[in-house]
Structures are given as structure tokens and as C-alpha cells.
Amino acid sequence: MKSWEKFVETLDLTKELEETYFNLRTFFQKEGWTQKDLERPPYYPNELMRLFHKFTDQRNEIFHTVRDYGFEVDNLSLTNYIQNKLKYIDDITPLKIKDGNN
Numbered sequence: 001m002k003s004w005e006k007f008v009e010t011l012d013l014t015k016e017l018e019e020t021y022f023n024l025r026t027f028f029q030k031e032g033w034t035q036k037d038l039e040r041p042p043y044y045p046n047e048l049m050r051l052f053h054k055f056t057d058q059r060n061e062i063f064h065t066v067r068d069y070g071f072e073v074d075n076l077s078l079t080n081y082i083q084n085k086l087k088y089i090d091d092i093t094p095l096k097i098k099d100g101n102n
Helices: 003-011 014-032 035-039 047-068 077-091
Strands: none
Touching: 003 047, 014 047, 014 077, 047 077
16 A cells, blocks of 8 residues: 555545545436446536535545645546545445346
8 A cells, every 4th residue: 555545544535525426326326327327427417516526626635635745646546546445335326227127
């Protein structure tokens, strides 16, 4: 584990981000969206946009906090780290399968 990752883990910097992502996924479930719909949403409800901006702001805050504490991390490394942290949420909030066999 890299030192900046240990820093993020120790301070639990992704907790709020994970909560927001969970809320996004449950929103997608309620709308009956598929994974493909996430690539090109059929519409952009206000709640979706609010959660998306909140997620983006939280992600940026994590990046700046890590950098402000002197850790050398690039956007891609942080993005990969966050994506790995969020995979479990995808597993517990599966989206509709396109052919309808859910």
C-alpha cells in the first residue's frame, strides 16, 4: 500500500464519497437504468445532477487533501484507487440487465 493510500485509509477520507456513490447507485436502480444507460443517460433528473456534482466535489476534495499534505499522487492513480474502493457498492446495488432478465 502506498503512503498516500494509507493516509486516505487512516483518515477514512472516502467515507462520504462512498455514501454519495451508494445514493447514486440506488437512484439508478429506482429509475430502472442499466449499466449502458450510465454511459449515455436517457435523461438528467435534478437529483442525479445534484448527486453527481456532490460526488465530483468530494472526489476533488480528497485529491486536494492528499496533495496538501505533501503526497505525490496523480489524478489517474487516485481515480483507480477510488474505483476499486467503490466496486463493492456496484455489487450490492446491481443495475437492471438490458434484456430484462433481472
